[in-house]
Amino acid sequence: MIMEVHQVQYTYSDGTKALEGVNLQIPGGQFTILLGPNGSGKTTFFKVITGLLKPEQGDINIEGRPLQEFSREELYRRIGFVFQDPNDQLFAPTVGDDVAFGPVNLKLPPDEVSKRVRDALEMVGIPHLINKPVHYLSYGQKKRAAIAGVLAMKPGIIILDEPTAGLDPGGVREIMQLLVKLNKKEGISILMATHDVDLVPLYADRIFILHMGHILLAGTPAEVFSRKEIVRGAQLRLPRVAHLAEILANRDHLAVAELPLTIGEARKMILSNVNGDVDAYGS
Amino acid sequence: MIMEVHQVQYTYSDGTKALEGVNLQIPGGQFTILLGPNGSGKTTFFKVITGLLKPEQGDINIEGRPLQEFSREELYRRIGFVFQDPNDQLFAPTVGDDVAFGPVNLKLPPDEVSKRVRDALEMVGIPHLINKPVHYLSYGQKKRAAIAGVLAMKPGIIILDEPTAGLDPGGVREIMQLLVKLNKKEGISILMATHDVDLVPLYADRIFILHMGHILLAGTPAEVFSRKEIVRGAQLRLPRVAHLAEILANRDHLAVAELPLTIGEARKMILSNVNGDVDAYGS
């Protein structure tokens, strides 16, 4: 387990109970998605597990060690946090300076700093923007630059708060593919928050549903979305193709062995119904 | 035509050509969606047609009269503009004060002002929040309050910039249903920008695709999404069920007379394939 969270509670100073006993375990190397409606506590939870907010209660272990035993530097060499609004995160005047901020604070030699900056920008696909002032970037480019700033610290886990919010479909695909690449090729564990349900089955190994400061459900996308009522009760919905399959199963009595979550799965399900070889599909 | 736009061009002072000759016509009473990727000029276009930015070139007619002939007051009695971020728009300390801001500026008598405030809050479904300080509202409530502030001016057209951005699925449904109600019940023309493709076929009477400052396509959702290549070329995608149907038609040679855009249409298409009564469906 790269991260274990046990009974974490957090209350804001105005009395808002944002987290009321959150438990979760995240194995290393996985792509994990935290799904939750507005105000469910996703951002608060991320700030707690990155040490930015101190929980009143509960234990957090990173790589088996309690969070509070880490020095700041040790912690942020392991965990990177990408904020929702890239403007919060890009405070240096140019992209290169911003990405260099972390490595410089790690007191790396200048050569290593510039290597890391170039590598990180290369990974997110914007090496040519190195000397651009941040305010000339598009929103999608800012998102990438923010991720590069975190990558330059070479963390083992990257935590992203709604990385696709505000992006068009093309931009969403690009960012998600970038995250998959970081996860599969570089072996970085990814933990991201979102309320875009359709993204989940395409990318997640494991998902958690957070609702009103509690984890409602945990498991693979198939496991979680099979509990339709709970998902809907949490202001969320099923992926659109799952919704279609549900209607076909319930009203039209098609054979739907397992709710398809992606277009590929739905295609298989429909074909087996059209061709009548339901048994072959069910297996 | 409640709005006619002819060859509108706009260039920002740093030289960015945001609009390069936009043409469109919007009949009264319709629910119109402007679909476009990031940076395509949606926000710029809305600012131009609401008189916030002066186009270098082109004509804009509102209810048959040129835009520049309207006084500010006349214009904003007709057109309401809801910004993407409700925090930009809620400037009074409490919800009630904020909604009253417009009517007070119209110099309406106090009775009329408070009637309008109550009516507007009723319409958006938050009459109980009238005395709440704005910063205690949730994001979805802020969106509603912002819409109420515009409704209190009793405009004939409401223009909304990405009204569903940042909302969870439950919130998206609520806001869209509110807009449909305003459109169908109150007869207010709705013009909204989005890049959420799946929303379009559910709600729009008519859509426009904006790309790099040009209108690429215009028409009903069915007309527009039948031009798949153009839609994809504009950093957009088809609705998920349409994508599923496309794969079933092309690779698996199912009978797909017209690309289904909503879950209901897809259901019909699949059923007719399963039951083999393709002719009945095609008709």
Next chain:
Amino acid sequence: MHIQDGFLVGKWAVAWYGAASVFVAKGVYDITQRTQKVMAYKPLLGLVSAAVFFISLLPIPVPVTGTSSHPAGTPVAAILVGPFVSMVLSVVALLLQALFFAHGGLSTLGANVFSMGVVGSLTGFGVFWLGRKAGLSLGIAAFLAGAFGDLAVYLSTSFQLALGMPGVHEQSLLRAFLTFLALFMPTQLPLALLEGLVTGGMVTYIAKVRPDILRKLGVVEDVEEGKN
């Protein structure tokens, strides 16, 4: 009100640099001390500085001349972050204005920092502090601070011009001073009133909507004003 490059003779330009730097040094020292204890202070100042700079660029209508002008912003900055830190923020704002907006200048930076930053901050803060001691409400005290702060900037700029403009005061310093005073009067007097109004309005609004900010910045001590 900024003095442009070329308006002051060399020796006065240098002299005002000297005078301003004493005060600014105190501000720099304060910030450095504070950052060592509260690391969040520097990003906070960066953002506050950007906000104050934005505020100083806002056009506000001046009815007399029928034009619009800009508030100095230093009185309100002094109220919010203290007079010496506000001076450092004024250095930043004036430097940025000189460098990419061509407002003011480099040779006159010292003079401008002195009038806008030092005099404006000290007057604004002093008036606000006295007003609060005298039991005035937050809004009224801020109004007076804005108005008198702006007036003080106007007086000191006129004085600097009278002293430092080549050959102007050879006959009579007083006469030159009065000439400049009269020259700027039509815009500066209403502007001072306006700066007071917007300063008062701004502080009142913050107290109403986000009293916690004023408490954290130490502008108000307890929750007297602006309870929701």
Next chain:
Amino acid sequence: MVKDSYLMVDAFAQRDNVFTRMDARIKVSLSVLALTAVIALPGFILPLIIFALTSSLMLAVRTPLKIVLGRMLPPVILGFVVFLLMTFFHQGSQVLSLKVLGLELEIYREGLVLGTTVLLRIISSVSILLCLSLTTPVHELGYALLWFRIPRVIVEILLLTYRYLFVLWDEGMRIRQAQAMRLGYPDWRNPAGWKKAVNSTSTLMAMVFIRAYDRAENTFAAMQTRGYNGEVTGQRFKKTA
């Protein structure tokens, strides 16, 4: 708004040409040297020469006339007023006297010389700064200032201000437009409208300040997760070819 032209200068400084590629420290030194010379030395020749040089530089990088006029005109007009004041009111040997509308105006030689000096100084010093800002991005200037031993705190705040001015500017303009659309800025030539406009302005100022304050919290958090230790511009990232 007028300020758009200011932001144009920033955009212009991002272009690539011989002058933007030059080290900012050299440009700053040259500008300071030129400024000192213009202000300290008497005579008309030097300011004229420098103005000629800066003008040709601006021509060479093809500066739009809009920028040049936008930035030169206000100080030049002010300078011209001063020029008139000096020529008419400075005592000395009389050169010329005019009768305008029954008023006797006397022009003195010393005043004329002084007025011209001031006017030329203003024109050439503004053009020097204009050249500097048209060819040097602000972040480069910031790092040059560090090299010139300007206190680090000042430069750090300057760079943060520069970075976030654009963010706050956009936010502030949106708020302003939202106010305008609900008639928050009526005609201020009548007292009621004027009061409203002043009110809206102070609300706008407060809102931008509150936004800035809240953003600072997030920015600080973002800095912390990247090992912030009290220095914002720890070390400049070297340009790589």
